[in-house]
Amino acid sequence: MPTIVAFETLTDLFQNVVAKYKNSDKTAFAYKPTADDPYQTITWREVEADVTSIASYLIDQDIQMGDRVAILSENRYEWAVVDLAIQMVGAINVSLYATLPPKQCAYILEDSEAKLFFVSTGIQLKKAIQVFDECDDLTQVIAFDEPKVQDYIEKDYVKLFDTVCAAGSKAEPQHAKELKKRIKRTSPEDVATLIYTSGTTGRPKGAMLTHRNIVSNVKAAHDAISIGDSDRCLSFLPLCHSFERTGGYYAMIAGGAEIYYAESVDTVARNMLEAHPTIVVSVPRLFEKIYNLVTKNVQQGSAIQQSIFNWALSVGERYWKGERGIVSIQKTIADKLVFNKLKERTGGNIKFFVSGGAALPAEIGAFFMSAGLNILEGYGLTETSPVMCCNRYGDEKMGTVGKVINGVTVGIQRLENNEIIASLSGEEYPSELTSEPGEILNRGPNTMKGYWKNEEATQEMIDDEGWLHTGDVGRFVDGRLEITDRIKHMIVNAGGKNIYPGPIEDMFKTSKWIDQLVVVGEKQAYMAALIVPDFETLESHAKQNDISYDSIENLLEKESIINLFSKEVRSFSKELASHEKIRDFRLLPQEFSVETGELTPTLKVKRRVIEDKYGHLIEDIFSGD
Structure with missing residues (x-):
């Protein structure tokens, strides 16, 4: 609007x-x-x-x-x-x-x-x-x-x-x-x-x-998403990051929405209950935590409770994908039995969530959509002010970051020869364009002026034709952008196969046993992982099964715990191609965090830091090969 x-x-x-x-x-x-x-x-x-x-x-x-x-x-x-x-x-x-x-x-x-x-x-x-x-x-x-x-x-x-x-x-x-x-x-x-x-x-x-960069992005966001003066946004992502700056601040002001400040990232759950926001701008980590908490509670319930939940989830999915008639009646029952409780925990007034900053696992996005809590996932960089694409309300496609916003053109450049193989602008609707993967490019009024006092870095980022090179790999699928991963995150194994760790890691995030996971295996014969367990679930399991331990480190060394994770890793790896399967892992006793240096302030993984910090474990994994 x-x-x-x-x-x-x-x-x-x-x-x-x-x-x-x-x-x-x-x-x-x-x-x-x-x-x-x-x-x-x-x-x-x-x-x-x-x-x-x-x-x-x-x-x-x-x-x-x-x-x-x-x-x-x-x-x-x-x-x-x-x-x-x-x-x-x-x-x-x-x-x-x-x-x-x-x-x-x-x-x-x-x-x-x-x-x-x-x-x-x-x-x-x-x-x-x-x-x-x-x-x-x-x-x-x-x-x-x-x-x-x-x-x-x-x-x-x-x-x-x-x-x-x-x-x-x-x-x-x-x-x-x-x-x-x-x-x-x-x-x-x-x-x-x-x-x-x-x-x-x-x-x-x-x-x-520039003012033009940000203003053009704010106006394009309003073209794609409804933000009005009856809305209220809960602000907790860092305002020094372009995602919150444009999406959770300037765009809210431009719609007349109220901005309520969370006390901190740690108090978001409580503040949602107090502020009753209609819009929450977040990174996937929040949704992952809510998803894991809900599924954990369901798995601890009775067989009847699990059956009701799974039925409600199935009804919710059919409803958000467009089925009506008897499904509408079933959805009302599903809401009353299951989903209204979740909605109350988000303050009871959520119109939609906005997700960005990193890839949202499709399964987690589908869960929220099925619950009637719409998530509009978008994509962009600081250097693009930041939005390039986003899903529209009522037209969400999980696993994609939606369609290109108005005024912007997104291109796909083949990695091998720098040929631009596809491009779409925000005004080209409807479009059913599907392309092969390549580097994602941006051109439009949202492209930054350049890097401060760094012309060399500016020229590396923006070419002579005005294309900004994102460093991300993706493709168009039916006119929507699907992100693969960062080019610099690509792992080349010993056999020369290119492996993007992002989608693999996203898949494992739906496990109740796993809180965080990083794939490793550069120049190795197989892939492995560093795993941060969900400590609450793990300790509950230890208590229920009379597993004694002196510390988290001691618990992670127990044979039964290692076997539990081996089984989980094998189960998830069945969905992966042979060269992508996780064949070994190490469990870490401490979660990745901003304070300990493994995450950026917007909760993205710093792979290089993690690989340096846990280099001895990675070496131990592959030392026998």
């Missing part, structure tokens, strides 16, 4: 939404002051006052158009205020993941030549103080929270957000004319933000996204 206001820049978007709701008590954002408090709402009038104060302060601190201002923070209201103020004054938002260590923060601050640095908690302030002297252009650090350690605020370059807001409010009359001038001067071609890659290979690179 169309956006609620017209706009060509993010500055326009904010100005026009504020004008629309200025004389109402329309909620813009909501947050929880503490875990025990209910959500507190903020109106657009209040947002305008706060944003204008911070914008005036930025001008007062001599922030010019095109200057960089950095934010190191979890998702919260202040993040939005600072970002909108940055857009108002024509500066550039440089966002940092809250999980970054000080050294990486210093690199991004220095590389971007950021002048001001907004940080959230005392933990983030500590990082800022640690790196301040390394960053030549940095003049000031502004903390959202008042630090508990008095030493921090005794630094003359550290200011508190509330103090800065008050100073900005006082300076408003002095800078009002300049602020209006900058709002008018902001152009669609101006850079709005630098989004740095997670740096899994080499130094992070700052993708320059």
Whole structure:
């Protein structure tokens, strides 16, 4: 559906939404002051006052158009205020993941030549103080929270957000004319933000996204997905990532939707019950956890309960695939007996989920669709602002990332000779194009301007004809894009066979015994895996079967446990081609996480880190060959 206001820049978007709701008590954002408090709402009038104060302060601190201002923070209201103020004054938002260590923060601050640095908690302030002297252009650090350690605020370059807001409010009359001038001067071609890659290979690179890049993507998202002013979004993916920035923030504002901030990624389940969102933007990991929890509970139930659940799932699948008549009556019964309980656990108001950032296993997507919780899976990169394709509501095809969005053209390039063998634009509907696999390319207004101060990397990514090379392999199937895997993730075995680990790993994620799995076997005679068990299920099994153990490590060494996983791996491997089958594995006592370095902040696996960290286990697997 169309956006609620017209706009060509993010500055326009904010100005026009504020004008629309200025004389109402329309909620813009909501947050929880503490875990025990209910959500507190903020109106657009209040947002305008706060944003204008911070914008005036930025001008007062001599922030010019095109200057960089950095934010190191979890998702919260202040993040939005600072970002909108940055857009108002024509500066550039440089966002940092809250999980970054000080050294990486210093690199991004220095590389971007950021002048001001907004940080959230005392933990983030500590990082800022640690790196301040390394960053030549940095003049000031502004903390959202008042630090508990008095030493921090005794630094003359550290200011508190509330103090800065008050100073900005006082300076408003002095800078009002300049602020209006900058709002008018902001152009669609101006850079709005630098989004740095997670740096899994080499130094992070700052993708320059212009107002036009993001605005075109927001409008195309609204063409494909219904977002309106009666919607409410729960925000928890990092705002410094382009997926949440465009999909869970700007697109929501453009629809007049309310944005409720989760307290953290760990509290999403509870916050859904409190916020009652209609839209949740997430990565597959959330859906995998819900799926595994539900199926685990079903398997622990009686034979009758399992039978009812399986019947309900079958009815739900037939219904979402278009069957009606008697199926409609059966679906009502299935909802009452089974699915309404699941819907209540998501807050009871979900209209649809949006999934991106990584591949959603088709079986898990089909489960949610059958339950009446639609998932709209999409695809894109930071460098494409980010959306290239997405499934439309009522036209979902699990296992694909849907059709190309309006204004964008997606191409498939043969890996062997760089020939473009197929392409589709967002306006080419209906289309039944099916192609062979190749590298996925993008061309359109969503293509980034380039990498900040890195022309060589820009030219490697975007060719002379304007095609952006994603590094992903995929193909068109009946006009929809199907992703295979990353080119760099491809494993070449000893026999020269090309194996993409992503689809194999996705298949294993439906096992109740397996939480995480990474396929290994480069230049080896067969494939193997590093497996993180579902520890809750495993420990429950040990208790029920009187298996004693002193630690998780000790439990994983038990012959009965190894045999259990051997059986599970063999069972799943039956579905794979001979050269793809998992023929050996090792069990890991600790899950992959952002904190321990194996996952990116958007929960993608860092294969190189895992292969280095567990190299001794991989060597042990293949040492006898």
